[in-house]
Amino acid sequence: MSLYVASTLTNVALISFLALSAYLVLVVGEVSFGQQAFFAIGAYVTATVTAIFGGHIILALFLSTIAGGLAALLLAALVIRLSGLYFAIASLCFAELLRLTLLRIRIPLEIDGRSTGMDGPEGFSNIRWIFENDFEVTDFLILTVVCLLALLLLLFYFERTTVMLRARLVGRDSLLAQSLGVRPDHYRMAFIGLSGMVAGFGGALFALFNTHIEPQMFGVMLGVHALAYTVIGGLGAPLGPLIGVGIDIGLLESIRALSEYRMIAFGGLVAVLLIIFPQGLLSPRAVNRLWGRIRRRDV
Amino acid sequence: MDFLQTSIDGLLFGSAYALLALGFSLIFGIMKRINLAYGSSLLFGGALAVWLEPIIGWGAVGVFLVTVLGAAFAGIYVERLCFSPHLGKTGVMASMIASFAIWMQLDEISSQLLPHRTHSFAGIDIEAVSFSGIILRGDQILHFWVAVVAIGALYWTLYRTRFGLLLRASADDPDTAYLLGGKVARLGMATFGLAGVLGGIAAFLILSSDGQITPHFGLWSTFKGLIAMMLGGVGSLPGAIVGGLLLGFAEAHVTFYLGAEFRDILTFGLLLLILVLRPGGLLGEAIYRTGRLAAERI
Numbered sequence: 299m300s301l302y303v304a305s306t307l308t309n310v311a312l313i314s315f316l317a318l319s320a321y322l323v324l325v326v327g328e329v330s331f332g333q334q335a336f337f338a339i340g341a342y343v344t345a346t347v348t349a350i351f352g353g354h355i356i357l358a359l360f361l362s363t364i365a366g367g368l369a370a371l372l373l374a375a376l377v378i379r380l381s382g383l384y385f386a387i388a389s390l391c392f393a394e395l396l397r398l399t400l401l402r403i404r405i406p407l408e409i410d411g412r413s414t415g416m417d418g419p420e421g422f423s424n425i426r427w428i429f430e431n432d433f434e435v436t437d438f439l440i441l442t443v444v445c446l447l448a449l450l451l452l453l454f455y456f457e458r459t460t461v462m463l464r465a466r467l468v469g470r471d472s473l474l475a476q477s478l479g480v481r482p483d484h485y486r487m488a489f490i491g492l493s494g495m496v497a498g499f500g501g502a503l504f505a506l507f508n509t510h511i512e513p514q515m516f517g518v519m520l521g522v523h524a525l526a527y528t529v530i531g532g533l534g535a536p537l538g539p540l541i542g543v544g545i546d547i548g549l550l551e552s553i554r555a556l557s558e559y560r561m562i563a564f565g566g567l568v569a570v571l572l573i574i575f576p577q578g579l580l581s582p583r584a585v586n587r588l589w590g591r592i593r594r595r596d597v
Numbered sequence: 598m599d600f601l602q603t604s605i606d607g608l609l610f611g612s613a614y615a616l617l618a619l620g621f622s623l624i625f626g627i628m629k630r631i632n633l634a635y636g637s638s639l640l641f642g643g644a645l646a647v648w649l650e651p652i653i654g655w656g657a658v659g660v661f662l663v664t665v666l667g668a669a670f671a672g673i674y675v676e677r678l679c680f681s682p683h684l685g686k687t688g689v690m691a692s693m694i695a696s697f698a699i700w701m702q703l704d705e706i707s708s709q710l711l712p713h714r715t716h717s718f719a720g721i722d723i724e725a726v727s728f729s730g731i732i733l734r735g736d737q738i739l740h741f742w743v744a745v746v747a748i749g750a751l752y753w754t755l756y757r758t759r760f761g762l763l764l765r766a767s768a769d770d771p772d773t774a775y776l777l778g779g780k781v782a783r784l785g786m787a788t789f790g791l792a793g794v795l796g797g798i799a800a801f802l803i804l805s806s807d808g809q810i811t812p813h814f815g816l817w818s819t820f821k822g823l824i825a826m827m828l829g830g831v832g833s834l835p836g837a838i839v840g841g842l843l844l845g846f847a848e849a850h851v852t853f854y855l856g857a858e859f860r861d862i863l864t865f866g867l868l869l870l871i872l873v874l875r876p877g878g879l880l881g882e883a884i885y886r887t888g889r890l891a892a893e894r895i
Contacts (some may be wrong), residue, residue, distance in 0.1 A: 377872065379875060384872060395862065395869065567698075
């Protein structure tokens with residue numbers, strides 16, 4: 299596998315984590331423009347743990363996941379009574395505030411003659427964990443894909459549990475959920491927290507893979523892209539966001555010949571796709587119909 | 598004296614923000630949708646004007662006309678492609694994402710129209726006025742009055758014409774408006790066109806007082822318009838004006854006293870604070886409290 303293909307695939311897998319975190323928020327009926335914040339937190343925590351304190355990758359991933367989840371819970375606690383547009387804008391503010399704050403924090407360090415540490419707009423460089431542990435690009439690709447598959451399996455299992463069904467109910471009609479004894483706010487808090495954990499984990503891998511991170515990488519475009527992948531892919535199953543990522547990055551790579559007019563074609567394509575499939579390709583309805591068919595055949 | 602000077606500068610600049618926010622508010626009020634491609638359609642107008650300037654001539658007047666018409670045209674295009682196919686209750690998300698996709702598209706088209714990234718934008722030279730120590734830039738005073746006239750014309754359209762009546766009725770309740778014989782089918786297009794005209798005027802004011810246009814203008818104006826609208830109150834026209842002026846005022850003061858790098862931190866911080874403490878914005882709380890928007894998850 300060539301280096302180019304491997305690193306493209308790794309990027310696809312890394313963005314998939316972010317798309318899955320956007321998916322978890324969308325399941326409870328909220329739109330978040332701020333998932334990139336938790337991604338960034340995961341990335342910076344891992345960078346700090348591995349590059350400055352020389353911590354083990356397992357510890358770094360664990361701490362990043364926790365930090366992402368806690369930050370998401372903090373945001374959720376602040377804005378839990380908001381919904382829809384208000385929630386979307388509040389999450390956007392949160393993410394932009396975090397990014398602007400990261401731009402202002404300058405604690406440059408020198409470790410083994412290499413500059414590292416948070417350095418405002420210059421970013422956090424020399425996150426050398428993959429070099430120190432002799433990870434090839436393909437090795438890292440395997441690690442990322444295995445983590446992603448594990449997460450997907452977990453979500454697939456989760457999909458048929460009562461918790462998930464209730465969460466979907468909250469997303470569809472929170473008034474109905476309330477009258478059935480489901481507390482919408484609890485589910486929303488929990489799922490936003492979970493989404494932060496997923497994003498934090500993805501951000502951790504992102505920092506390790508890129509070896510250099512800077513606040514500009516975590517702009518609003520990243521978050522909105524993740525959201526767009528999920529909506530194109532559909533909210534029916536955890537595979538939806540992955541399909542969205544595949545369509546975008548797959549198409550971007552395949553029509554690179556038209557590179558100058560790429561976004562012109564792609565933007566129009568997404569809009570047309572949404573006219574044909576307003577609920578995304580794997581909409582909850584399509585997934586339920588599919589499940590029904592598979593079950594009938596079993597009987 | 599510094600305080601007064603900064604306040605006046607801020608308020609003059611804020612009048613352009615108010616126009617941007619009015620465009621957002623109009624669309625939100627009528628369609629209950631958020632148009633992420635708004636800033637890019639204004640950028641498209643501006644870029645088209647710069648591109649056509651050598652062909653048309655006419656100087657600043659030609660640039661103004663093309664900016665406004667281009668923005669209105671782009672607005673209608675966005676409505677046809679992203680909003681009219683998703684009118685149902687489930688279409689909120691789809692229309693938002695579709696408008697994001699068209700945002701990317703319009704940004705790219707504008708970048709193609711502006712090959713050198715930064716292009717000069719026609720301005721109007723008027724001498725600065727100064728009295729008792731306060732300096733007022735001539736073009737900014739003109740801009741302020743243009744904004745006032747545009748807002749006045751908008752209010753006149755909304756409150757003194759049949760078309761305005763129909764728009765307001767449809768904003769209240771589209772079904773009732775339709776049952777009472779209102780022709781609501783093309784209303785979305787008209788709203789987007791109107792918002793495009795307002796935004797195009799704002800874009801011309803901002804770009805000509807900067808003297809240049811870059812492809813970043815799309816993202817920038819979407820953010821500023823959205824923030825000014827949310828500050829004042831979603832869907833409320835007076836709220837949009839207050840929000841725009843307040844944003845200009847706050848930005849000018851923060852830039853003056855703390856430095857430009859704190860400007861955006863304060864803007865977003867202020868907005869988050871207002872959303873947490875007073876979700877409906879400064880003047881729009883009633884809209885949120887009635888619960889209709891909250892129940893419809895918009």
